[in-house]
Amino acid sequence: xxxxxxxxxxxxxxxxxxxxxxxxxxxxxxxxxxxxxxxxxxxxxxxxxxxxxxxxxxxxxxxxxxxxxxxxxxxxxxxxxxxxxxxxxxxxxxxxxxxxxxxxxxxxxxxxxxxxxxxxxxxxxxxxxxxxxxxxxxxxxxxxxxxxxxxxxxxxxxxxxxxxxxxxxxxxxxxxxxxxxxxxxxxxxxxxxxxxxxxxxxxxxxxxxxxxxxxxxxxxxxxxxxxxxxxxxxxxxxxxxxxxxxxxxxxxxxxxxxxxxxxxxxxxxxxxxxxxxxxxxxxxxxxxxxxxxxxxxxxxxxxxxxxxxxxxxxxxxxxxxxxxxxxxxxxxxxxxxxxxxx
Amino acid sequence: xxxxxxxxxxxxxxxxxxxxxxxxxxxxxxxxxxxxxxxxxxxxxxxxxxxxxxxxxxxxxxxxxxxxxxxxxxxxxxxxxxxxxxxxxxxxxxxxxxxxxxxxxxxxxxxxxxxxxxxxxxxxxxxxxxxxxxxxxxxxxxxxxxxxxxxxxxxxxxxxxxxxxxxxxxxxxxxxxxxxxxxxxxxxxxxxxxxxxxxxxxxxxxxxxxxx
Numbered sequence: 389x390x391x392x393x394x395x396x397x398x399x400x401x402x403x404x405x406x407x408x409x410x411x412x413x414x415x416x417x418x419x420x421x422x423x424x425x426x427x428x429x430x431x432x433x434x435x436x437x438x439x440x441x442x443x444x445x446x447x448x449x450x451x452x453x454x455x456x457x458x459x460x461x462x463x464x465x466x467x468x469x470x471x472x473x474x475x476x477x478x479x480x481x482x483x484x485x486x487x488x489x490x491x492x493x494x495x496x497x498x499x500x501x502x503x504x505x506x507x508x509x510x511x512x513x514x515x516x517x518x519x520x521x522x523x524x525x526x527x528x529x530x531x532x533x534x535x536x537x538x539x540x541x542x543x544x545x546x547x548x549x550x551x552x553x554x555x556x557x558x559x560x561x562x563x564x565x566x567x568x569x570x571x572x573x574x575x576x577x578x579x580x581x582x583x584x585x586x587x588x589x590x591x592x593x594x595x596x597x598x599x600x601x602x603x604x605x606x607x608x609x610x611x612x613x614x615x616x617x618x619x620x621x622x623x624x625x626x627x628x629x630x631x632x633x634x635x636x637x638x639x640x641x642x643x644x645x646x647x648x649x650x651x652x653x654x655x656x657x658x659x660x661x662x663x664x665x666x667x668x669x670x671x672x673x674x675x676x677x678x679x680x681x682x683x684x685x686x687x688x689x690x691x692x693x694x695x696x697x698x699x700x701x702x703x704x705x706x707x708x709x710x711x712x713x714x715x716x717x718x719x720x721x722x723x724x725x726x727x728x729x730x
Numbered sequence: 731x732x733x734x735x736x737x738x739x740x741x742x743x744x745x746x747x748x749x750x751x752x753x754x755x756x757x758x759x760x761x762x763x764x765x766x767x768x769x770x771x772x773x774x775x776x777x778x779x780x781x782x783x784x785x786x787x788x789x790x791x792x793x794x795x796x797x798x799x800x801x802x803x804x805x806x807x808x809x810x811x812x813x814x815x816x817x818x819x820x821x822x823x824x825x826x827x828x829x830x831x832x833x834x835x836x837x838x839x840x841x842x843x844x845x846x847x848x849x850x851x852x853x854x855x856x857x858x859x860x861x862x863x864x865x866x867x868x869x870x871x872x873x874x875x876x877x878x879x880x881x882x883x884x885x886x887x888x889x890x891x892x893x894x895x896x897x898x899x900x901x902x903x904x905x906x907x908x909x910x911x912x913x914x915x916x917x918x919x920x921x922x923x924x925x926x927x928x929x930x931x932x933x934x935x936x937x938x939x940x941x942x
Contacts, residue, residue, distance in 0.1 A: 477830045546790040591789035705880040
């Protein structure tokens with residue numbers, strides 16, 4: 389099986405020759421290529437080369453265009469801080485929607501902008517061209533809650549839920565429309581799977597998640613499916629109290645981060661949900677050893693069952709020893725996708 | 731005491747307007763500022779921390795409670811300064827250089843303030859030099875640093891080194907926190923403590939203060 393076939397089989401609930409391995413790599417991949425991260429996030433050709441080189445070196449089953457949270461916000465006019473060798477960040481003090489009234493005048497940005505969103509789309513086209521059907525190609529969008537936090541400032545958004553619910557609804561309508569268009573363009577460019585990064589949602593409890601976040605995430609998931617894509621939901625952080633909702637979105641793949649016990653994730657999302665995760669990127673993967681990583685993954689497999697993909701809870705951090713990353717692939721390659729040791 | 735209970739409830743429910751009005755009424759009725767802090771504010775923020783630990787409260791509720799607490803503190807602080815009363819300890823806090831993530835740091839700052847500590851919040855992207863200057867000028871007992879990114883964590887060590895170079899390291903306890911930070915890392919860089927969340931950060935400061 390190719391990596392792409394392997395992942396698609398597991399997402400469909402079918403068996404595969406071995407477990408897929410899909411760790412998120414960004415700065416780690418940039419370092420593998422020897423590029424500065426500023427080049428990686430601003431030039432899709434650098435990102436593509438880094439992703440392919442990293443996938444080949446470690447035997448990953450996929451390549452991804454995840455890079456940083458600011459692609460959509462930058463194209464919408466947000467103030468972005470650039471760093472030579474780190475992910476760009478948004479300055480909350482100067483947030484685009486620090487003044488709520490700006491929302492009514494904010495122009496939606498289509499994805500073909502000649503700027504940061506289009507750069508990702510071009511990256512997907514090139515990855516599809518170079519990887520053919522060997523590796524799964526993943527696109528990425530900011531989820532409605534995460535993008536709202538990017539535009540409004542996360543501190544403000546967290547209080548807006550209580551202070552001004554109707555504004556939050558309007559804001560989420562706006563960020564949802566941006567995500568739907570961006571995802572559709574990435575599917576058209578050849579993405580097999582769209583990662584929806586909605587990390588800000590891990591900061592809220594079930595009441596706010598169910599009222600404000602879930603309905604908009606659901607619309608995004610349904611739209612991606614209607615456009616022929618698949619969905620990987622990535623809400624890193626402690627999602628224990630919102631897992632029930634996450635499990636009913638209909639996502640093809642749900643990432644589980646390390647604060648959530650995998651057996652709890654399995655119990656709450658049900659036996660049909662394909663899960664990925666959930667090693668601690670720092671404590672388990674970077675600070676561990678190949679032996680401890682193998683042991684930890686065996687325990688995650690025991691808890692997750694067969695519909696599971698090997699990954700850390702979030703990004704592989706850049707100074708992770710290479711043998712530790714290889715230990716993840718080795719584990720995946722030595723275990724059949726139905727969960728039985730070969 | 732009715733006033734105390736009202737302020738307690740206002741903070742617990744994140745009602746800033748009510749917290750402000752209740753505090754104003756209590757002051758006019760002659761309640762001592764420190765009594766309001768010890769009888770209402772500290773217990774309320776303790777309860778907020780407990781509810782967070784129990785996953786009944788989440789970040790929005792912490793921020794709302796913090797804002798309510800601050801609206802009361804705005805009225806109390808000038809009175810305490812005027813009467814020469816001091817908080818139990820002074821804390822300088824900031825997100826380290828190169829890191830703009832401040833929500834965790836903001837929550838720790840408000841939990842500490844609501845727990846009776848004087849908090850000097852330096853904001854985000856704080857250089858080692860700015861931490862050193864704040865320690866020199868404000869003479870805190872604690873320096874708290876936050877980082878969300880593995881790539882900005884080394885700035886914690888740089889800041890500790892800068893405090894040592896300036897001859898200030900022994901004057902303060904240095905505490906660190908943030909998603910990628912670990913107890914081992916705190917030990918490795920010579921920090922005095924690590925806390926996983928805002929609630930335990932308050933407990934850590936209290937226990938170190940008790941040891942001092």
